[in-house]
Amino acid sequence: MSKQPIKHYSIEKKQARWGFFFTVPCLIFFAVFSFYPIISAFVTSLSDKQIMNRTSEFIGLENYKYLFTKSNGGFSLLNSMRATITFTLGTFIPMVVVSLIIAVFLMQLRKTRYRGFFQIGFYLPAVLSSVVAAAIWMIMFDPRGIVNQTTNALLNTAGKDYGWLVNSTMLQFSTMVVYFWKYIGYFVILFITGLATIPPTLYEAATVDGSGKWSNFWRITLPLLKPTVLLVSVMAMLQCLKTFSTQYMFVQGGTSRPPIDVITMNIYFTGIKHGKLGRASAMSIILFVIMLVLTVVQFKISDSDDVDY
Amino acid sequence: MKKLTIMVLTALLLVPSFVFAQGSSEKDGNVTINFWTHEDTNRQAIEDGYIAEFEAANPDVTVKATRQASKKMIELIQTAFAAGEGPTIFNLESNNANPFVQAGRVAPVKYEALGYKDAEDMKSHYIDGMLDPVTYDGDIYGIPFEGLSWCLYINKNVFKDAGLDPEKDYPKTWEEMVEVSEKLVIRSGDIIERRGFDFRYPYYLETLVPMVNQLGGSLFSADGSEAIIGEEAWVKVLTYMQNWGPNGLNLGSPTYKNARKLFNNNNNDIAMAMSGLYQEARIKSDNPDFYNSGEWMVVPFPVWEDAVADTSASFYGQFYMVNADESEKTQQKAWELIGSMLSHEQEYLSEVNLIPPTKELMNSETFKSMPYAEVFEGDMERAHHLYFGKNATEVQSLLSTAVNNVMLQNMDPEQAYQELKASVQELVDED
Known part of the structure; x- marks a missing residue:
């Protein structure tokens, strides 16, 4: 009888094997909820699949061609791209800048309990469901609501209807306000976490060398916070590109659709309400590519001037 | 290790097919x-x-x-x-x-x-x-x-409060609807506190299309090959909606709370709403005092003064x-x-x-x-059956966009008509 050879694994291999097993749940989650839908959407985008039909035919890139050349029954992809870009630029840039400013101010607070109080206060809206948040803001944006009344009180224009949900520009602005209010706290927390990792000794040394607070911020805080700024800006941008609930709730509440017809909402209406799943899937893939490209661009831009300490 | 990796990845690929498998009801x-x-x-x-x-x-x-x-x-x-x-x-x-x-x-x-x-x-x-x-x-x-089909529910209290006699003064035509609503509306500056009437947004196949039909227009030509027929009728209806909205006479808007839901409360904030017979049971259930008071009534769907067809809500x-x-x-x-x-x-x-x-x-x-x-x-x-063709849902959305364009975005009704026609025609041609 021959003896079975005993396999010997190196420590690294053993660790790699355990590491692999530990990542399996995450891979399963990714496979079920991300990988499969992406592949499925891409395959569907190459067909004329309709929600009510049992069968569909392969039509190649026809859906993509249609989306860039036709009006999609009055709700064109190009208008949705405009609405999405307007919303993203109008929301994510102020959100990153303001959340950074708030985080820096909160870090200046000497008493940690005050800091905690404000952190919770800013974060609270993020816990609310987007649908509930949009519903609350719709009431507030009503001509008799608190937003219009406060604006009238501040500007001394009693009885004026600023058309928060009516006028095209105001409507777009209103959706930005809701999103900004809801997510600002989340990004403040991320920035605070980033700020906490900067060694206080650097500030002490700089202060000894005669540097002021303003100079400290530009020369120490901001360069060392770069990874967090990148993380926050990528996350904020991706979230803004995927915005849906606010716009959907507003349209359900009677507002005009075209000014705020972001890509995700157009996908929903085209696929679910109008039943054109192939076309809606093509829109999803286009949105996916836009998000991928913008993320890569953002990473590339921030690759230079890395600072170590 | 490689074999194991391949096995695990294969299993992962199969996971969705189990997760999304259908159940049976028997x-x-x-x-x-x-x-x-x-x-x-x-x-x-x-x-x-x-x-x-x-x-x-x-x-x-x-x-x-x-x-x-x-x-x-x-x-x-x-x-x-x-x-x-x-x-x-x-x-x-x-x-x-x-x-x-x-x-x-x-x-x-x-x-x-x-x-x-x-x-x-x-x-x-x-x-x-x-x-x-x-x-x-x-x-x-x-x-x-x-x-x-929907008719017009009238709150007599609100009519009386505005100095009107509901039995005589209720609107029989769309033109009278504007006149009566102007008497009923209460505003604080631009802000509406009480509406006379407001449309049942966004159910335009049910209500807007019959208004067009009354003027001789229609959704489609008889053979179904052409969409949005009767430019004059459509532009007149869209102009009417524009005048109704915040950029016109400011009598109501799709962004205000659904008039039908407010009606039952009898809170002096809406005088007229459009609904079906079922609304009677809902008034009775939501506000029995109002139901029993007899201070509400139902009248027919209005028509245009120059209507060429007598049709009610679909x-x-x-x-x-x-x-x-x-x-x-x-x-x-x-x-x-x-x-x-x-x-x-x-x-x-x-x-x-x-x-x-x-x-x-x-x-x-x-x-x-x-x-x-x-x-x-x-x-x-006197009603027609609601349009129930293949693209009915999309047509409903497009009618909603046309109305919102004129009422909320203040688009020229002629332009809104052209855009509506082009979009619905695209749906027809696609078929």
């Missing part, structure tokens, strides 16, 4: 009927009782009833069907029911389960044209528990249908349940004020004795 000879319907407290009260009776008489059947907002029904049902998880029984209105019939996703009626000999026999029991949206190739695929049906993917046994039980519920058509009418649109019921004493039954009957007689 296990061990027992039948589970998933019953999806829209919310209506009054209807739920009687239907829950009928379901309990049916389950008691059929111990092998379990009915799982789920109720959702009527606005969400079509989206939920379409999505469920797309995922292969459609409910056993569901209800949809004419325009949303028809595509399910066309696509073969619903089962034909089992006539004997409903007490009919065949399709012709069933048709003969219903008012003319009522079953058209669910008729295909000689078979019928749905049964209506409600058939209606009539439509709410149809119960059965999923064709279910087994033969489940389908049979599902139709039996529907038949059992609708055998109580008198209660649907008397308890919920829904009109199962059978000829017998429409001629019954129960119907004739309902408050303002003659108004609803009169309007039903």
Whole structure:
């Protein structure tokens, strides 16, 4: 009888094997909820699949061609791209800048309990469901609501209807306000976490060398916070590109659709309400590519001037 | 390690097929009927009782009833069907029911389960044209528990408060609607505190299209090849809507709270709202004092002064249908349940004020004795059936965009008409 050879694994291999097993749940989650839908959407985008039909035919890139050349029954992809870009630029840039400013101010607070109080206060809206948040803001944006009344009180224009949900520009602005209010706290927390990792000794040394607070911020805080700024800006941008609930709730509440017809909402209406799943899937893939490209661009831009300490 | 990696990755690829696998509604000879319907407290009260009776008489059947907002029904049902998880029984209105019939996703009626000999026999029991949206190739695929068109509900208190006599001054024409609403509206600056009337946004197939029809326009040409016919009629209606909105006379807007929902409260914030007979039961249930006060009334759908056709709000049906993917046994039980519920058509009418649109019921004493039954009957007689063609949902969305463009974005009605025509025509050409 021959003896079975005993396999010997190196420590690294053993660790790699355990590491692999530990990542399996995450891979399963990714496979079920991300990988499969992406592949499925891409395959569907190459067909004329309709929600009510049992069968569909392969039509190649026809859906993509249609989306860039036709009006999609009055709700064109190009208008949705405009609405999405307007919303993203109008929301994510102020959100990153303001959340950074708030985080820096909160870090200046000497008493940690005050800091905690404000952190919770800013974060609270993020816990609310987007649908509930949009519903609350719709009431507030009503001509008799608190937003219009406060604006009238501040500007001394009693009885004026600023058309928060009516006028095209105001409507777009209103959706930005809701999103900004809801997510600002989340990004403040991320920035605070980033700020906490900067060694206080650097500030002490700089202060000894005669540097002021303003100079400290530009020369120490901001360069060392770069990874967090990148993380926050990528996350904020991706979230803004995927915005849906606010716009959907507003349209359900009677507002005009075209000014705020972001890509995700157009996908929903085209696929679910109008039943054109192939076309809606093509829109999803286009949105996916836009998000991928913008993320890569953002990473590339921030690759230079890395600072170590 | 490589082998293991490949095995794990292969397993991962197969995971979704298990996760998204379909379930069955028939296990061990027992039948589970998933019953999806829209919310209506009054209807739920009687239907829950009928379901309990049916389950008691059929111990092998379990009915799982789920109720959702009527606005969400079509989206939920379409999505469920797309995922292969459609409910056993569901209800949809004419325009949303028809595509399910066309696509073969619903089962034909089992006539004997409903007490009919065949399709012709069933048709003969219903008012003319009522079953058209669910008729295909000689078979019928749905049964209506409600058939209606909307009329105008009037709050007499608000009229009197504005110094008007509701019996004489109620609007008979769309032109009078503006005049009366201007007298009824109360504003604080630009902000409306009380509306005279407001449209039932965004149900434009039901209300806006008949306004166009009255002026000689239509959605499609007779052969269906051309969309949005009658430029003059469409532009006139869109101009009217523009004048109605915040950029015109400021009498109302789609962004204000649904007038029909406010009406029952009798809070001096809305004078007129458009709704069906069922609204009477809802007033009674929400505000019995107001219902019993007699300070409300119902009048016909207005017409234009220069109307060329006398037509009222489009009539439509709410149809119960059965999923064709279910087994033969489940389908049979599902139709039996529907038949059992609708055998109580008198209660649907008397308890919920829904009109199962059978000829017998429409001629019954129960119907004739309902408050303002003659108004609803009169309007039903002059109404057209709601458009229920293949692209009805998209057309509804496009009509909504056209109205919002003129009312909220202040777009020139001529331009809004051109854009509407081009968009609907694109849908027609695509077919």
